[in-house]
Amino acid sequence: MLKILLLTALVVFNINAKDNLSKYEEIAKKIFKHAHKDSSAWDRMAYICDNYGHRISGSKHLENAIAHIEKELIKDGFQNVVKEPVMVPNWIRGEADCKMTSPWEYEIPILALGASVSTPENGIEAEIIMVKDFDDLEKKSKEVKGKIVVYNRAFTNYGQTVQYRLHGAARAAKHGAVASLIRSVTPFYDANPHTGISYYDDEIEKIPHAAISLEAIDILQRLTDQGKKIKIYMKLTSHYGEDMLSHNVMGELVGKELPKDIVAAGGHIDSWDVGQGAHDDAGPCVAVWEAVKLLKELNLVPKRTIRVVFWTNEESGLQGGTQYAEKHKDEPHHGLLEFDSGVFNPVAVGYSGNEGYFEAFKKYESVFSLINPKFQIKQGGGGADIGPMMKLGYTGMGLVVDSEQEYWRYHHSANDTVDKVDKKILNDCIAATALALYIYADLDIIE
Numbered sequence: 001m002l003k004i005l006l007l008t009a010l011v012v013f014n015i016n017a018k019d020n021l022s023k024y025e026e027i028a029k030k031i032f033k034h035a036h037k038d039s040s041a042w043d044r045m046a047y048i049c050d051n052y053g054h055r056i057s058g059s060k061h062l063e064n065a066i067a068h069i070e071k072e073l074i075k076d077g078f079q080n081v082v083k084e085p086v087m088v089p090n091w092i093r094g095e096a097d098c099k100m101t102s103p104w105e106y107e108i109p110i111l112a113l114g115a116s117v118s119t120p121e122n123g124i125e126a127e128i129i130m131v132k133d134f135d136d137l138e139k140k141s142k143e144v145k146g147k148i149v150v151y152n153r154a155f156t157n158y159g160q161t162v163q164y165r166l167h168g169a170a171r172a173a174k175h176g177a178v179a180s181l182i183r184s185v186t187p188f189y190d191a192n193p194h195t196g197i198s199y200y201d202d203e204i205e206k207i208p209h210a211a212i213s214l215e216a217i218d219i220l221q222r223l224t225d226q227g228k229k230i231k232i233y234m235k236l237t238s239h240y241g242e243d244m245l246s247h248n249v250m251g252e253l254v255g256k257e258l259p260k261d262i263v264a265a266g267g268h269i270d271s272w273d274v275g276q277g278a279h280d281d282a283g284p285c286v287a288v289w290e291a292v293k294l295l296k297e298l299n300l301v302p303k304r305t306i307r308v309v310f311w312t313n314e315e316s317g318l319q320g321g322t323q324y325a326e327k328h329k330d331e332p333h334h335g336l337l338e339f340d341s342g343v344f345n346p347v348a349v350g351y352s353g354n355e356g357y358f359e360a361f362k363k364y365e366s367v368f369s370l371i372n373p374k375f376q377i378k379q380g381g382g383g384a385d386i387g388p389m390m391k392l393g394y395t396g397m398g399l400v401v402d403s404e405q406e407y408w409r410y411h412h413s414a415n416d417t418v419d420k421v422d423k424k425i426l427n428d429c430i431a432a433t434a435l436a437l438y439i440y441a442d443l444d445i446i447e
């Protein structure tokens, strides 16, 4: 019902667009200047990452960071600050050991993939079978039984390459593999494996599943190409503990004309348990937070309420986003914006949803030229945490950045530390987010 109502709200009139354009141009200048006044946003991000560490679901680190953010939101003067309980899965990485034992002994950098089961207590030692992709696996399916499948799927784009991380174990186990290893989902050689969530098929046996470094997989490939028989020993102690209590935490800048209309915006406060989760997603979370704080400081209060949300458990179960939708689905959301693509130059707001709002919003695209002359408000956008609300028919947006492939250097690896986040670019992201949220929450729309 709700979906039908929202989708039929297509006929909208945008009044005073011209007057607003010059007003927003002035506002953009103020926002840009304020966003670049110092590096306090970067300091705030670094404080969280340095004091609480990485923030995997189920960990004390995560809850300590959330408690800190709640306090800081109150200190900043946000309204209606709340912490909403969310039960989250609690996957424990444990220890990992991996070495090639034949034809010679070589220690392989390894990271268990999220949700992986452990090996037997004494580990597994088995011959490996290298495959290039799922088609290659099917071709070689008769040779798989009793072996460790090693997926050497080169990085093309994230969406395609991540399939081996997500489903590699189930596909290999179907043919009797005892474990599976993937080439880390990145185009970069830096000796560090990259982790991330994976899934099993309930009908098929669960086998240990891990990522290894690109350097290591290349060695295995070259030896395989020479016809060498390769054996690997691997031991993982990863497993699930009891579900744990976590929280979404949020605070508001209450709108001055339509306070019940919500524009929710944020990122995910959980991270993987390697590196510091700076690009993914502390930096973007802080960017949205500071964007709304900046609007407050400049007394730029839009018509509708902007709610900053730090969703929990995006990386390993999406319970934060799922439970947000369950709890808030009946509150009128004018739209939701997520920033979860790393702190790089902002180039667009990607938009999916109500066409009328889109047309009204796009009229102000030129206002962003101060941040980036080519900045776009374009079709197609959203985010994982706001996905459950988008499925209910709400408009979703994502801040789009220009990272080319750089993001994948840091993503879910030990490389994702605060020093990799550029202070000026973070401030640009804050300016773009503040402007997008202000204009979108302030749209003159008569339905």
Ligand SMILES: [Zn+2]
Pocket: 268, 280, 281, 314, 340
């Ligand atoms: Zn993320």
